[in-house]
Amino acid sequence: xxxxxxxxxxxxxxxxxxxxxxxxxxxxxxxxxxxxxxxxxxxxxxxxxxxxxxxxxxxxxxxxxxxxxxxxxxxxxxxxxxxxxxxxxxxxxxxxxxxxxxxxxxxxxxxxxx
Numbered sequence: 014x015x016x017x018x019x020x021x022x023x024x025x026x027x028x029x030x031x032x033x034x035x036x037x038x039x040x041x042x043x044x045x046x047x048x049x050x051x052x053x054x055x056x057x058x059x060x061x062x063x064x065x066x067x068x069x070x071x072x073x074x075x076x077x078x079x080x081x082x083x084x085x086x087x088x089x090x091x092x093x094x095x096x097x098x099x100x101x102x103x104x105x106x107x108x109x110x111x112x113x114x115x116x117x118x119x120x121x122x123x124x125x126x127x
Contacts, residue, residue, distance in 0.1 A: 060089050 032038045044052040044061070052061045065088065069081050 062089065065089070 028038050039050075039052075042048065044050050046053055046055055052063055062085075066081070066085055069084055073081060073084075
């Protein structure tokens with residue numbers, strides 16, 4: 014018997030896992046544009062800029078504000094329209110496609126779903 018997963022099944026499992034790890038979970042419509050808790054001005058805005066700036070500052074408390082701003086700029090405005098073209102691949106041949114790159118997954122009780 015073949016079981017089919019929908020995007021929502023995978024999304025809900027990932028959100029439950031992240032919440033169990035201590036992350037706060039907010040649903041898109043709650044933080045979407047036009048809402049009281051809006052964290053984006055437009056639905057095409059993928060990066061939640063306020064959260065990214067806060068995380069950069071929290072994770073790098075001794076780094077000057079100018080360096081935080083430079084890191085923010087580099088993370089949010091890539092130099093190329095293709096992330097694959099600018100991401101170095103040190104573990105694979107230049108002919109490898111993203112689907113042929115193997116990524117080891119560590120399994121433990123903390124990261125398994127049922």
